[in-house]
Amino acid sequence: PASRGGRRPLLGFDPVPTHSDDTLTVPEGYRTQVLIPWGTPIRPSGPRWRKDASNSAAEQAEQVGMNHDGMHFFPLGGREGNRRGLLVLNHEYVDQQLLFPDGDDEITAEKVAKAVAAHGVSVVEIERRDGTWRVAESRRARRVTGDTPVDFSGPVRANHPSLRAADAPAGTLNNCSNGYTPWGTYLTCEENWNNYFGTEDSDWQPTTSQARYGVSRTGGGYRWHEADSRFDLAANPNEINRFGWVVEIDPTKPDAKPVKRTALGRIKHEGCTVTESRGRVVAYTGDDQDGDYIYKFVGDGSWRVQRALGRSPLDHGTLYVARFEDDGTGEWLPLVHGRGPLTRANGWADQADVLLRTREAADAVGATRMDRPEWIAVNPRNQDVYCTLTNGSGWNSAVSPRKPNPYGHIVRWTEHRRDNTATTFEWDIFVLAGDPEYDPSVELDETNIFGSPDGLAFDDDGRLWILTDVSNSSQNLASRGYDNIGNNQLLVADPDTGEIRRFLVGPRGAEITGVAFTPDQKTLFVNVQHPGEATAAYGEPTPDNPRAVSNWPDFDPEGRPRSATVVITRADGGVVGA
Ligand code: FEO
Ligand code: CA
Ligand code: CA
Ligand code: CA
Numbered sequence: 001p002a003s004r005g006g007r008r009p010l011l012g013f014d015p016v017p018t019h020s021d022d023t024l025t026v027p028e029g030y031r032t033q034v035l036i037p038w039g040t041p042i043r044p045s046g047p048r049w050r051k052d053a054s055n056s057a058a059e060q061a062e063q064v065g066m067n068h069d070g071m072h073f074f075p076l077g078g079r080e081g082n083r084r085g086l087l088v089l090n091h092e093y094v095d096q097q098l099l100f101p102d103g104d105d106e107i108t109a110e111k112v113a114k115a116v117a118a119h120g121v122s123v124v125e126i127e128r129r130d131g132t133w134r135v136a137e138s139r140r141a142r143r144v145t146g147d148t149p150v151d152f153s154g155p156v157r158a159n160h161p162s163l164r165a166a167d168a169p170a171g172t173l174n175n176c177s178n179g180y181t182p183w184g185t186y187l188t189c190e191e192n193w194n195n196y197f198g199t200e201d202s203d204w205q206p207t208t209s210q211a212r213y214g215v216s217r218t219g220g221g222y223r224w225h226e227a228d229s230r231f232d233l234a235a236n237p238n239e240i241n242r243f244g245w246v247v248e249i250d251p252t253k254p255d256a257k258p259v260k261r262t263a264l265g266r267i268k269h270e271g272c273t274v275t276e277s278r279g280r281v282v283a284y285t286g287d288d289q290d291g292d293y294i295y296k297f298v299g300d301g302s303w304r305v306q307r308a309l310g311r312s313p314l315d316h317g318t319l320y321v322a323r324f325e326d327d328g329t330g331e332w333l334p335l336v337h338g339r340g341p342l343t344r345a346n347g348w349a350d351q352a353d354v355l356l357r358t359r360e361a362a363d364a365v366g367a368t369r370m371d372r373p374e375w376i377a378v379n380p381r382n383q384d385v386y387c388t389l390t391n392g393s394g395w396n397s398a399v400s401p402r403k404p405n406p407y408g409h410i411v412r413w414t415e416h417r418r419d420n421t422a423t424t425f426e427w428d429i430f431v432l433a434g435d436p437e438y439d440p441s442v443e444l445d446e447t448n449i450f451g452s453p454d455g456l457a458f459d460d461d462g463r464l465w466i467l468t469d470v471s472n473s474s475q476n477l478a479s480r481g482y483d484n485i486g487n488n489q490l491l492v493a494d495p496d497t498g499e500i501r502r503f504l505v506g507p508r509g510a511e512i513t514g515v516a517f518t519p520d521q522k523t524l525f526v527n528v529q530h531p532g533e534a535t536a537a538y539g540e541p542t543p544d545n546p547r548a549v550s551n552w553p554d555f556d557p558e559g560r561p562r563s564a565t566v567v568i569t570r571a572d573g574g575v576v577g578a
Contacts, residue, residue: 010463010494012578015447015501018486020476020537022508022550024528029571034553035126035133035525036087037564040064042124042141051559053101057113061143065091066099066118068527068563070178070271071514072186074251076125082520083128086140086251088186089514089565090175093195094118095533096222097542098560104223112228116146119173121188121258123251128523133567142254144188146171146196149257150247154315155351156262162356165238167230172247172258177271177375177455177513179246179283181314183307186249188258189269191288193243195220201234209357213268214289215240241356246272246285248314261314264297265335265358273376275383276303277420281313284385286373290392292359293367294322294376296332298421319355321367324427326398330413332423333365340365369395371405375456377464379495383418386430386495387411388453390469399427406474406481407434407442407451410466412495431493431500438481448500451485455513459521463577464493466500467526469511472535472549488512490526492577503577504568507552509535514565517576524568524576528552532561 013027026032039049040063047059055063071089075081094115096104104111125138135141149170152158158169176191194210198219206215215233224231230239244266249258264272267287274283279302285295298320299306303313320332336342337351341364348354354361371392378385388410394403399411410430416422433451434442444450452474455467468488474480475487490504490512506512506528514527531550534540538549550561568576 008578010461010578011492011499011501013501013503016503016505017446018449018484018489018502019505020486020508022552024507024552024566025505026568027503030576031569031571033133033567035565035567036064036122036124036135037553037562038064038066038068038118039562040135042122042135042143043137044135045137051554051556053099053560057110057117060114060117061145064122064124065120065143065145066094066563067092067529068565069176069513069529070188071516071525071527071565072178072180073516073518073525074184074186075519082518082522085126085518086123087126087516087525087565088121088123088249088251089527090121090178090188091119092176092191092529093174095530098532107223107226109227112224112231113147115222115224116171117143120145120148120175121172121186121249123254131569133523140252140254144172144249144258146173148172151257151259152262153259153312154261154263154355156355160352162238162241162352165242166236169242173243176269176288179272179274181248181274182276182281182303184250184252186251187272187274188247188249189271189285190243190245190247191268191270192220193240193268196222196224197231197233197240198223198225199232199234200226201232204234209360210240212357212359213244244268246283246314248312259312261312262352262355263315263317263319265295265319265355267292267295267358270374271376273378275378275420277383279304280421281317282420283314284376284378284387286376286387287359288372288374288390290372291369291395292373293362294370294373294387295362296320296322319358320423321362321365323366324368324397324399328398328426328428330425330427332425333367335361335365368397368399371395371400371408374454377456377458378420379462379464380458380460381462383415383420384495385413385415385420386456386464388456388466390452390454401429401432402439402441407432407439408453409433410453410456430495431498435481435484437484444500448491448502449485450489450491450502451482454511455515457515459517459577461521461575461578462495464495465515466491466493467512467515469513472509472533475509475535476537490515507531507550508538509533509549510552521575522569522573526566526568527563528566529563531563
């Protein structure tokens with residue numbers, strides 16, 4: 001390994017080979033433990049998981065949700081914090097074939113209620129005893145679901161006319177990636193929220209703004225509107241405006257309402273990565289759609305002063321969208337009512353209007369189209385910013401270097417004077433993902449070929465953890481150039497040398513996502529999402545055979561595949577990855 005100016009090399013494990021088996025593999029000398037699969041009671045005394053999926057909606061609301069995604073570990077008890085804490089994690093969406101005993105041919109109100117309860121966020125208190133992590137009884141344990149009462153804050157207030165709907169504001173849906181703040185709260189981000197809404201009213205047509213967000217009569221196929229008018233676009237037209245936001249949750253206050261922070265814009269938020277510069281809060285967020293944009297929010301003044309004044313640092317500030325020039329420079333363009341094209345004369349009523357229609361505002365100022373921006377991570381050693389561009393059709397600019405781009409890449413930028421509040425930056429491409437057998441521009445080999453990078457996070461030592469989400473229409477298929485890449489994976493990069501090594505390969509059909517660490521970095525938590533999802537390479541699962549692709553992690557012929565958190569430690573008790 002390359003020397004790091006006398007420092008020990010960052011990467012100290014042997015790379016794991018790719019595979020397409022229904023198993024999860026890690027390097028020699030590492031141990032794994034499956035924790036909190038879907039359906040686990042969030043308190044040990046709670047309702048037990050039933051492997052035929054017959055738990056009711058009310059039981060699901062007391063159990064860990066489905067399709068684990070972004071996650072953070074909040075240590076508890078001072079020095080105890082390496083073996084006790086709150087694990088807070090998102091549940092992105094539901095697989096209705098697996099969620100209900102009889103699948104989803106018929107949608108009922110009870111099924112909608114259970115699906116809503118399987119979304120959102122879980123807060124579980126966990127502790128390590130005798131080397132094993134387990135869920136503890138806790139007054140802080142909590143589920144936030146698609147039905148939990150919420151507040152709105154920032155320029156789009158709860159009483160805004162666009163948010164007036166049949167019921168009080170409630171719930172968060174399609175909780176993809178996440179963030180956390182310097183003041184100890186968790187951020188959960190609403191991504192493909194348009195999928196939950198639809199209508200059977202043939203007169204209904206999407207507005208221009210709705211069309212820009214992909215809102216359609218059929219939605220994403222969940223068909224909740226057939227049994228619950230809350231999700232009917234014609235009957236309850238404003239409900240959908242309550243989604244598309246970053247939502248703040250205080251994990252230590254189980255009775256506090258989650259708050260939708262509207263100043264951060266309304267997009268298909270992948271995640272929300274918070275850093276600070278000159279005392280101000282800076283929050284980066286990607287809009288994961290082919291051709292959509294990267295945003296950042298810069299708080300007004302010191303976040304500590306804002307908090308001392310009783311204000312949220314996420315309610316007062318400026319939202320920007322990124323423009324990447326072909327010469328390696330870039331600019332942050334403000335999305336502020338009255339500035340540039342965002343004027344009353346051009347049809348922008350006020351800042352709330354700009355935020356409710358964030359995508360159109362970004363179109364108007366001339367943002368740069370990207371290949372599906374997913375997670376964003378800030379290097380703790382030098383404040384450089386990295387963003388995964390998972391894949392896409394390829395756009396007409398240097399930051400989108402392949403057309404099409406089936407494998408994705410990671411872009412990196414340095415803000416002017418390393419100040420993350422700056423409005424200009426310089427960028428380069430950190431790595432092109434893919435398989436050199438199909439694309440000679442790829443500089444990877446059997447120790448690290450990967451595709452469709454999605455999750456991305458730095459640990460405190462500066463290792464860059466890369467998590468992949470090859471879709472199940474491509475996974476392991478030669479016709480997609482993915483036959484050598486294997487199942488989805490977790491890799492680790494040294495950002496200084498560019499070295500990348502494969503650390504983990506997941507089971508079939510699953511995405512690897514949601515990475516978190518204990519403060520001593522001796523325990524790593526990672527999520528395995530949607531094992532058993534319909535995968536072209538393995539045939540379609542059906543209600544009669546939900547195990548067609550994968551039966552991880554229980555391998556119970558009577559059970560079904562379940563998303564779960566995997567706990568990874570070193571047998572010798574060392575720092576994970578070192
Ligand atoms: Fe939910 Fe873009 O991943
Ligand atoms: Ca993702
Ligand atoms: Ca993805
Ligand atoms: Ca996902």
